[in-house]
Amino acid sequence: MWRERLSRLPCLHNRPQLRTKEKIVALAIYRELATELLFHQDMPGYRDILGIMRSVAYELLPLGPNDCFLEPVERRNLHSINTASREFEIPFTVLWSALEENGMIPKGLHRSTAARMTFEAKSIADVASALLESGFANSDAQKRFALSARLAREVDTANFVPAEWLSMSQATMKFSTLNESLTAALADDGHLTEIEAPTQASPIRIRKADIEEFCRKYVLEPSFHKWVFRNTSLEPNGWLSSVGITPAIPEHRVGTNIYSMDSYTKASVARSARS
Structure with a gap:
């Protein structure tokens, strides 16, 4: 019953576009329910419900090993264009175009619609790998994106x-x-x-x-x-x-x-x- 109700929550299906630097967190999806259950997680039954919440989110959201959704995520099930863009260091629009060419996204979609879509992790990884192997890995666009990502990683409190x-x-x-x-x-x-x-x-x-x-x-x-x-x-x-x-x-x-x-x-x- 809990799984069925949670899987129908609008926030899991109609979530806003997640930007490159934004993380998917339980509070943003489950709101006060997540806070309440986490507070009582050591009481009988609560941890089981949290497990169902994690399982449903894992099936529907582009969560990966760098995310913590109620607890650390061990492996990735789904990718969005943004999460795949970060992982494979491919600009969003380049990967978006490649997915269109491979028939995984209808052409003519609005950017925000494409950004909300999710894909089986292996299928989008195959497209990204083929794109990199085709010569894109040494292109100006890829070098620009990789440099930007490196610069962002190097910024900390000290510098x-x-x-x-x-x-x-x-x-x-x-x-x-x-x-x-x-x-x-x-x-x-x-x-x-x-x-x-x-x-x-x-x-x-x-x-x-x-x-x-x-x-x-x-x-x-x-x-x-x-x-x-x-x-x-x-x-x-x-x-x-x-x-x-x-x-x-x-x-x-x-x-x-x-x-x-x-x-x-x-x-x-x-x-x-x-x-």
Whole structure:
């Protein structure tokens, strides 16, 4: 009876997207029930119910050996794209695309929907391994992601310099937007280094130097489109597509189209050829 009721809890099926640095903890899933049962776990019957809760969660959630869900998890049963991305050091969008190509995810899903999906651990591990063996392991994208992960691992209380790190809201404002999901998506792909800072306020921090480097290389669609319209008086989407200027990072993957900085030069050349 307990197993059936617990397995139907909406929070186990409709949980929010779990970010790269966020852990799945019992309190977030079972709420006050977890607190109450843990407090009474030494009383008769309570430990049995906790065992059922752990078992149900293990069957439905992407828990792995680095997680502690009421007690340490011994082995992984399921992966999400984020957990597999961390384990195999593959950017979220690259792994997402590979899963689409292998028919494990329908094409056209919203990013948050894809992030909530779970997969049998071995099946997603096979896709990740094949991707790495195909040559992706030495690509710029993989090196960028691995470097970001290494930088994040090396930050601790002793070497944390607050001035070098921005809160999620501060980092997002550097892009002239309030859309924090964009910043999160760029961090999930290794464009930005994200850490759990050893501070009480705003523990999630983004490396300031990464923001500055990204802004030197890329421009978000709203700013670029405004420049195009001001300089051509043409509708940006149609004109840019007609002259072969496409986003370096597509909206479908991160929430907004992002262009490389050389798009300005390409647009200027195309405008001159048109006059």
